[in-house]
Amino acid sequence: MTAAPGREAEDPFDHPALHYSGDREYLDGTLPFIEQALAAEGPVAVAVPGPNLKLLRDALGERAGRVLMLDMTEAGANPGRIIPGVLRAFADAHPDRRVRIVGEPVWPARTEDEYPACAQHEALINHAFAGRDVAILCPYDLDGLDARAIDDSLATHPVLIDRAGRRASDGYDPDRIVAEYNRPLEAPPRTAIEREFDRFTIDNARWFATSYGRKTGLTATQLVDLEIAVTELLTNSVCHGGGAGTLRIWAEEDRLLCDVSDAGRIADPLAGRRPADPDRIDGRGLLLVNHVVDLLRTHTGARGTTMRIHMRLPRRRPPAGE
Amino acid sequence: MAAIEDDGARETDAPSEPLEPGPPEGPLRATETTGPLPVLHVSGSVDLNSHDDWGRVLRQATVRHGELHVDLAGLAFIDMRGVSVLVDVARGLPEGARVVVHRAPPCMRRMMEVLWPAGLDAITIKGDAR
Numbered sequence: 001m002t003a004a005p006g007r008e009a010e011d012p013f014d015h016p017a018l019h020y021s022g023d024r025e026y027l028d029g030t031l032p033f034i035e036q037a038l039a040a041e042g043p044v045a046v047a048v049p050g051p052n053l054k055l056l057r058d059a060l061g062e063r064a065g066r067v068l069m070l071d072m073t074e075a076g077a078n079p080g081r082i083i084p085g086v087l088r089a090f091a092d093a094h095p096d097r098r099v100r101i102v103g104e105p106v107w108p109a110r111t112e113d114e115y116p117a118c119a120q121h122e123a124l125i126n127h128a129f130a131g132r133d134v135a136i137l138c139p140y141d142l143d144g145l146d147a148r149a150i151d152d153s154l155a156t157h158p159v160l161i162d163r164a165g166r167r168a169s170d171g172y173d174p175d176r177i178v179a180e181y182n183r184p185l186e187a188p189p190r191t192a193i194e195r196e197f198d199r200f201t202i203d204n205a206r207w208f209a210t211s212y213g214r215k216t217g218l219t220a221t222q223l224v225d226l227e228i229a230v231t232e233l234l235t236n237s238v239c240h241g242g243g244a245g246t247l248r249i250w251a252e253e254d255r256l257l258c259d260v261s262d263a264g265r266i267a268d269p270l271a272g273r274r275p276a277d278p279d280r281i282d283g284r285g286l287l288l289v290n291h292v293v294d295l296l297r298t299h300t301g302a303r304g305t306t307m308r309i310h311m312r313l314p315r316r317r318p319p320a321g322e
Numbered sequence: 323m324a325a326i327e328d329d330g331a332r333e334t335d336a337p338s339e340p341l342e343p344g345p346p347e348g349p350l351r352a353t354e355t356t357g358p359l360p361v362l363h364v365s366g367s368v369d370l371n372s373h374d375d376w377g378r379v380l381r382q383a384t385v386r387h388g389e390l391h392v393d394l395a396g397l398a399f400i401d402m403r404g405v406s407v408l409v410d411v412a413r414g415l416p417e418g419a420r421v422v423v424h425r426a427p428p429c430m431r432r433m434m435e436v437l438w439p440a441g442l443d444a445i446t447i448k449g450d451a452r
Contacts, residue, residue, distance in 0.1 A: 224428045231401050235370050276437050284437060288402050291436045
C-alpha cells in the first residue's frame, strides 16, 4: 500500500514532550491522555517520579486501579533499563491495542552522571517504537529542570505540548542527541585498580571485581548483581570487543564504579535496550547489565568502547557507642 | 560414556585443566549419581570457557519420568549464556518434561528473575544453594 500523494504515511507512534509548570499544568497535560485510554478501555501505564505519581493517583481516584502505576525513580533509575523493563515490557504485553504510557525519565534530581544516559534514552525511544501503535507522553518540569534538559527535549521529541498547545518540534533530531552524549567518560582516579583480561583470565577478573565489591561494603544482593554485570561486560569484550580488555574498579564516597574497556565499537545504539528474544540464546548480556546496575554509561567510538557501571553503596551505620 | 565408579557416581565429560590458575571455584566438573533418581551434580563455574561442556553434560544427563535433576550446590558461578543453555536444553526436552534445578546459585536465580519473570514451564527451581 502506498501513502496518498503529498502526505507521509502516518506513523501511529506518538511521542510528545509535555512542558509543564506546576501541578495544575501537569494534571491538565496528563489526565486527558490517561482518560482517553480509560474511555477506550485500552492499556495505560504511568511511570513518573514519586510525587507526581501521588498527584496522579489522587486525581484518578478509583480509576487508578485500571492504570499500571510505577515510580520511575525505582523502575527507571538506570535509564538504560526503561525501554526494555518499563516501556516495551508494558507495550509488548498488549500487542493488539493502542498502548498509552506517561513516562517521565528526567527529573530535577537526576545527577550529572545520569543525565547523558537519560537524554540518549529519550532519543532512542523514537527508534525503539517507530511504527508501533503506542503513545508515550513525557512530562518535563519547566520550573525544576535546567535549560539544557528542556532544549534537549525538543530534539528528542517530534512533538511538543505546552500551555500554547500542541505542535511539531522544529528542533527534532534524536540522532544528534545520541551522538552528542556519547562522550569520553571522566578518567578514573589514580586509586582505581586496573586489571587486563582475556579469555583465559576472565574468571580471575570476575573474582577480583567481586572481592573488591565485598571489601567496599556492597550487600550480598548487590555482590550478585556486580558479579553478573562485570561478567557480562567482560564476556562481551572477549567475544565482540577484540578478545581482551581492561577492567578498572574504584569506590567513591557513596558508590562503586567499574569500567570495562576494549577495542571494539558498538554500532547498534539500541544494544541492551531490546527485550530478550526468546528464540535467541545470545544478545541478552547488556540487557541483563542494564537491569542489575544503578547506572550504565557508555562511550563507544573508533578507538574502542568503555562501559561504566555504577552501584550505590549501602549507607554506613555510625560505629557503635558513638 | 565414562566409567562407573565404586561409589555409584560416574564422570561425564568435563573440561580439562584450567589454562591459568583461577579463582577458587576452578573449572566445570559434573558427575551423575545413579539409582532410582539420577541427579547431575555440577561444580566449578560456567562461563565462556565452559559453555560447550555445560551444554554437552546437560544433553547427556539422564531424563527419568520426564525429569532431569541437576544439583548446582557446588556451582560457584554461571553466566547469562550458561543459564540460556540450560533453558534451551529444558525447552528441547520432550513435551511435558522438565529440568528440576536443586540449590541454584544466587546469580542464577537473579538472572531467571530478570530474564524470565513469569517463570518457565520447563524449569523448576528448588531450594537455595546458600
